[in-house]
Amino acid sequence: MSRLRDARWPRGPRERRLHMVTIGLLGLGRIGAMHAKILAPLADRLVVADTRPQLTADFAAEVPGVEVRTPDQLLASSDLDGLVITTPTDTHAATIDRAAGLGIPIFCEKPVSTDLATTLEVARIVREKGVRLQMGFQRHFDAGYTTARNNLRAGKIGDLRRVHMGTLDQAPAPREFLAASGGIYTDCLIHDFDALRWVSGQEVSEAYAIGTDLGMPDFADFGDVAETVVLLTLTNGALVTAHSSRFNGAGYDVRMELHGTLGTDTVGLDEHLPMTSTEPAATYPAGDPWVDFILRFKPAYEAEMRAFMEVAAGTGNITAGIEDAVAALRISEACSISRREHRPVRLEEIAAEPPSSSQKTGNEA
Template sequence: MRVGLLGLGRIGAFHAETLAAHPLVDELIVADPVRTSPYGRPGDPFEADAVVIATPTGTHADLLLEACRRGVPAFCEKPVAGDVERTLEVLRAARGHRVRIGFQRRFDAGYVSAATALRGGELGELHRVHLITADPAPPPAEYIPLSGGIFRDCHIHDFDILRWVTGREVATVYATGANRGAPFFAAAGDVDTSAALLTLDDGTLATVQGSRYNGAGYDVRMELAGSKGTHVVGLSPRAPLRSSEGLEPSQEPWPDFIARFRQAYVDEIDGFLRGDPRLCPIEDALEALYVAEAAELSRRERRPVEVAEVRRGSQAEAR
């Protein structure tokens, strides 16, 4: 199989190494305007049997549309596009084509175990969920105005994995945020600290918290509490937590998302090449984006927002 890779930034370079070592990949064709890779040859990635897109967010939609136009199966790092309108455009173009979006937590052993425990009845009736995504240090200042904000850029992973693990939809979002660090977040209309209360369509409550300044280390966790038990994802010896009762991590905390989810990224690429059903379709990516849009609207207007309100608004604009 020939695979094309677009983008050789941080995650793109990681994908290049993964693809070059994969037993199904005979040739890797890479494309990046400024970088080269020892793992592949330069060329037109769309001449391959499948493409992996790891370019900046603003290029995703056009590249996915090109993949559909040329009939090449595509895997693209999230998001599909920077807004709902273009996501819907890609969704319409992708009908009949194999297009999948990168939400690597679906391939992480901890989240898979949580989903299995919940669906198998081990936790009983689910009562509440808590999710946290916290970076040890903020991204560069120039990235923030292009990121879409903390809910679209960061917590969209939480929104996707919440839907995937629980099998439920988010009905209502009540979100807020604060600026506790550098002024460039506020200058871009964003926040560096976030919190949200989500109500699922069966009444289950979920809370989401985040930070761009978690100095203890990279922290991503999910807690599911049910009538029979509680399951926690991410409570490992590398979780950056210190207990008042004297329990401390026995290993160094995760430094970043690639270190934490290294195996999940590898397994996700393998899943794309082999057609694993866990891969996120555009429809699911759109639903996670609707939740992120509702969270951002809630934060700005300081009110609860029904996800259906955002969905209706996007559909009206599309017409």
């Protein structure tokens, strides 16, 4: 496998330590294949599996050197140092539960489940079994969000007063994806809710959401919306607006503005911003617009996988864990209830623990 090393990665003791790690990856869909291609030059051994044998065979032919197993074989393996779960969302919870018995760190794409009760139960299992679970919130590894977080903590923009953020897709996903996505708050804005907590260091105390399905069956049939605007209140009193769209035809637009008493920081204001200025002298942005999340967050995904490699090697810390998954989904649930019932929803109304548990939820970030 060492012949597969990518020249972009630095040589040296740190890289040699990563190359002693064996990683298993379950699920070779679009994002799973992306993660696997990042991991292939980093891991000493990469073992992949998918419920679709032909997909697995095609991937192995494209990326020489990977080992292939069935899903059952992979989840019964005793030679793995870490497991990456990139299967469909509705399989995440059961797969984490089963993989917990391997006694190794686990990476899982978000969300754990579209259902809060299931997510809370998985959190209980993870805590009781001592599983180190890293969630797929890649914005923790994005340079822009990281700089905004550090600047805020260093006092560079003063006291935080307002935040504006959003994730706007260029075009909606297929109907079959929308049917199982959990809705726009759980599928899309959950990344913004997680980034908000991580960057600001604050929790959300109240949510109010409005949205429209535009009269389209692809959204109305599933109780989902195509456009939404959310108002959040943070525990320190700062106000947050968040918006999301499935029809941002100019391109994939992800931004976060932090307005403080001394200045304003903006994440996502780069040459690929899918926006046009109407000012006569404006030439910015001049680059081709982002068209999807994989291109926009490619460096973050690479850093995320390298970080998980270090967790698997026993040398790294988890910055986005199960407690962050629970917290972000609770905000999503509050927004869903608010939109349906046309009222503000206090986060204290949303369960933070499964009924059988008396443990208190914290924040790993």
